[in-house]
Amino acid sequence: MTPCTSSRLLRLVVILILLVLPFVLSSYGLSIFTKVLIFGILAMSLDILIGYTGLVSFNHASFLGISAYTVGILAVHGINNFWLTLPAGIIAALLLAMVLGLLVLRSSDAYFLMITLAFGQMLYALAWRWRSLTGGDDGLAGIPRPEIGLPISMNDYHNFYYLVLIFFGLSFYALSKFIRSSLGRSIIGVRESESRMQALGYNTWALKYLAYIVAAGFAGLAGVLFVYFNGFISPEDLSWSLSGMIMLMVIIGGAGTLIGPVIGVGVIFILQNFISAYTERWPLFIGIIFVICVMYARNGIVGYLLKLEAKRRRCNESPGSKEHL
Amino acid sequence: MKALEVKNICKNFGGLKVLQNVSISVETGERRAIIGPNGAGKTTLFNIISGITTASSGEIFIFGKKVTTLSPYHRARLGLGRTFQKNNLFSDMSLLENIYLAMRINKSPLNMQDFLQQWGMWNRRNIKVKKLSYGEQRQVELLLALAQAPKILLLDEPTAGMSPVEKGLILQMIKGLDRSITILIIEHDMEVVFNLADRITVLHLGQVLCEATPEIVKAKPRVQEIYLGTTGEEGWH
Amino acid sequence: MEVAQFIIQILNGLSYGLLLFLLAAGLSLIFGLMGIINLAHGSYYMLGAYLGLTIMKTSANFILALVGAATLVALLGLIMERVFFRGLYKQELDQVLLTFGFIYIFMDLAKYLWGGTPRSLPTPPLLEGSLEIFGAAFPVYRLALIVSGLAVALLLRLFLEKTRTGMIIRAGVDDKEMVTALAINIKLYFSIIFALGAFLAAFGGVMGGPVIGAYPGLDFEILVLALAVVVVGGLGTLRGAFWGSILVGFIDTFSKALFPSFSMLTIYIAMALILILKPSGLLGRMELS
Numbered sequence: 001m002t003p004c005t006s007s008r009l010l011r012l013v014v015i016l017i018l019l020v021l022p023f024v025l026s027s028y029g030l031s032i033f034t035k036v037l038i039f040g041i042l043a044m045s046l047d048i049l050i051g052y053t054g055l056v057s058f059n060h061a062s063f064l065g066i067s068a069y070t071v072g073i074l075a076v077h078g079i080n081n082f083w084l085t086l087p088a089g090i091i092a093a094l095l096l097a098m099v100l101g102l103l104v105l106r107s108s109d110a111y112f113l114m115i116t117l118a119f120g121q122m123l124y125a126l127a128w129r130w131r132s133l134t135g136g137d138d139g140l141a142g143i144p145r146p147e148i149g150l151p152i153s154m155n156d157y158h159n160f161y162y163l164v165l166i167f168f169g170l171s172f173y174a175l176s177k178f179i180r181s182s183l184g185r186s187i188i189g190v191r192e193s194e195s196r197m198q199a200l201g202y203n204t205w206a207l208k209y210l211a212y213i214v215a216a217g218f219a220g221l222a223g224v225l226f227v228y229f230n231g232f233i234s235p236e237d238l239s240w241s242l243s244g245m246i247m248l249m250v251i252i253g254g255a256g257t258l259i260g261p262v263i264g265v266g267v268i269f270i271l272q273n274f275i276s277a278y279t280e281r282w283p284l285f286i287g288i289i290f291v292i293c294v295m296y297a298r299n300g301i302v303g304y305l306l307k308l309e310a311k312r313r314r315c316n317e318s319p320g321s322k323e324h325l
Numbered sequence: 326m327k328a329l330e331v332k333n334i335c336k337n338f339g340g341l342k343v344l345q346n347v348s349i350s351v352e353t354g355e356r357r358a359i360i361g362p363n364g365a366g367k368t369t370l371f372n373i374i375s376g377i378t379t380a381s382s383g384e385i386f387i388f389g390k391k392v393t394t395l396s397p398y399h400r401a402r403l404g405l406g407r408t409f410q411k412n413n414l415f416s417d418m419s420l421l422e423n424i425y426l427a428m429r430i431n432k433s434p435l436n437m438q439d440f441l442q443q444w445g446m447w448n449r450r451n452i453k454v455k456k457l458s459y460g461e462q463r464q465v466e467l468l469l470a471l472a473q474a475p476k477i478l479l480l481d482e483p484t485a486g487m488s489p490v491e492k493g494l495i496l497q498m499i500k501g502l503d504r505s506i507t508i509l510i511i512e513h514d515m516e517v518v519f520n521l522a523d524r525i526t527v528l529h530l531g532q533v534l535c536e537a538t539p540e541i542v543k544a545k546p547r548v549q550e551i552y553l554g555t556t557g558e559e560g561w562h
Numbered sequence: 563m564e565v566a567q568f569i570i571q572i573l574n575g576l577s578y579g580l581l582l583f584l585l586a587a588g589l590s591l592i593f594g595l596m597g598i599i600n601l602a603h604g605s606y607y608m609l610g611a612y613l614g615l616t617i618m619k620t621s622a623n624f625i626l627a628l629v630g631a632a633t634l635v636a637l638l639g640l641i642m643e644r645v646f647f648r649g650l651y652k653q654e655l656d657q658v659l660l661t662f663g664f665i666y667i668f669m670d671l672a673k674y675l676w677g678g679t680p681r682s683l684p685t686p687p688l689l690e691g692s693l694e695i696f697g698a699a700f701p702v703y704r705l706a707l708i709v710s711g712l713a714v715a716l717l718l719r720l721f722l723e724k725t726r727t728g729m730i731i732r733a734g735v736d737d738k739e740m741v742t743a744l745a746i747n748i749k750l751y752f753s754i755i756f757a758l759g760a761f762l763a764a765f766g767g768v769m770g771g772p773v774i775g776a777y778p779g780l781d782f783e784i785l786v787l788a789l790a791v792v793v794v795g796g797l798g799t800l801r802g803a804f805w806g807s808i809l810v811g812f813i814d815t816f817s818k819a820l821f822p823s824f825s826m827l828t829i830y831i832a833m834a835l836i837l838i839l840k841p842s843g844l845l846g847r848m849e850l851s
Contacts, residue, residue, distance in 0.1 A: 056655060058662075103834055106841045110599045111797070113658060114789045115837065117601075121786045122830040129823055182429055189426045192415035199375060199409075200473055201401035201430045240782060244662060251659070284670035290663025294656050295649055 059120025579811020580711025796843025
């Protein structure tokens, strides 16, 4: 992580672009971008599990969904103050992770994946059946944009974009701090070798549990933003097919890097828009992209770029460079 | 004081009796070699001591404390370090990060730079462990356990797959360790064993065949027969 | 619940459980041998049901539909294993992700080929009508489901215990390295077990057709049930798959009768209980974590 001027410059340019986007893009373009940022938070949080902890969790949409439903149900009851609904949504996701984590983290590998998938489906079924609370398959519609206690209307899509951008920025910053902290390093250690971590004296179960809850919290944040963006929530938003799509975003962008999943989100949304314009067979394409990615591009786009970068750096490597810590 | 006591350990996998009534007692500071042909249950014994595998019956004590039901990380925190027969490293991380993880949790008094310089690997610190040579990785396997500042060290075939020169290096590393550290070593190379061990325990078909000083073990015809008979040219000269 | 109702429900649970067994057996054996969960297993079931429907329509022959659909899907499984899984040998996680990708592909293809409306397979004329049991009617076809499920279970057991191929598969489940060390081409057995699993799943799809039908979303629904079975029963053994299936079949049937609106949840509660009390499943042999 050598702080070199070129990458700093790049960062600055990206931030500037993100700030001026509302003045450049059409409302449609901006709404897609808002969605990319929201799903970016979601994909980064899943990457904490897949890319950093080595837990391939198949029900990440559950955390988005439970948070979105919480906000939606509050909205139905007339509670629309962002500073109340935001923590409520996140806490719902955290609580779910605390309970579910106790069950799913008893197992690993194939079992883990299978059990997360099944419990994800349980919540989907619950959202379907618990009509009085969730509206069943009709979902909850007409959720207004939140009130944030300032004389700024979130009905203006520019303002809403900035709100999402702020939370995206905060999430990116917090998550990158997290993975560079000693705790984050330990979590990566679990991915690399759980048995060695145990032999060194780490309580690896606790580390995984923590990562699981952190990831769920950020997915919950994405859920709050998502339901306000959409104005609508239905069981489909916690289905396996959404979980799978988030996973695909993480993999196509590059698991184990924070920016990779965000790029993955962008790529998938652009592809979706493009392909849906020509054919209704979008799920078929998801499947094909999935297969191609797993077989030929397992490190994702960012993984590929990093490999190029490493090659370039090896050519002009200077001795005594800063420690990788 | 006894550093480690293994009492009447049995382990069954299905119908297979991997360990039968194994009892071993090791003094603080002792160097103990565990030898025996493949399939004698040596690694299983190590896994049971370190807590990765649970025994079907029997007890384990570390410095007089019963640890039979404690999880591996609890035992590690009591000062039990181990290496693995197959390299078990954080291969996608740099050497320095590997050592960092080993030292952090144990609040090791060691300093990373001093430590790596002492073992002559400071200049390799920023290289990803998977990019190191096999011999170096084998060294790191040992270094990770040492970075824990263990009081008891379990070494599972530390020289497996190495050239004679590399073997000599590892041997020197182990011999140079502080005498206060208790060491149990599984090893097939008899030169290494006789060079290091204060006492030798011979395991055969999951049972302790005998336990004695190297001189006595060397002289036992029954041990020679078993050992030479099953490992062929790998036996001693 | 009256006695007659009770007995009918037991028979219903049994027939449903044995249907699930057709899926769970393959899922469990593939895991035992290859270490992967084939998430496309539910898709095999759905494709079996749809293909059976098409063959039935053109030939009006139920047996042909049964064997034909199952054989076609077995071929599909074989191709998947040969073309896609070989490239990822020993990368179990990637293989599972691959099977997940195939769910989308098969789901969309089925929708393209057979449309979105629920379909149902006609009951073969020979098995129409119902029997009277303690004054309550029980469809003959469900009885046929029970009989054929038991027959398949018996045949599978004989195959695994009495044939050389079966013995090698069982040995592979126990200790893959040993089998490889015996100079046995383990990859050949991967293909065999994959094709067999697909065959059984599609067989189940056709058999279940007259009762459950074929519709979009069936693939995932049935997959989750099969996953519940292997979690409850334990992975890697035929016994675990069998008793797990029967148990899940009973739980599902009885909860549907007793509290219909939340019937789906009972299976998950059972799963959670098993995970807490016995994480390797009731009859599982794999040690977890």
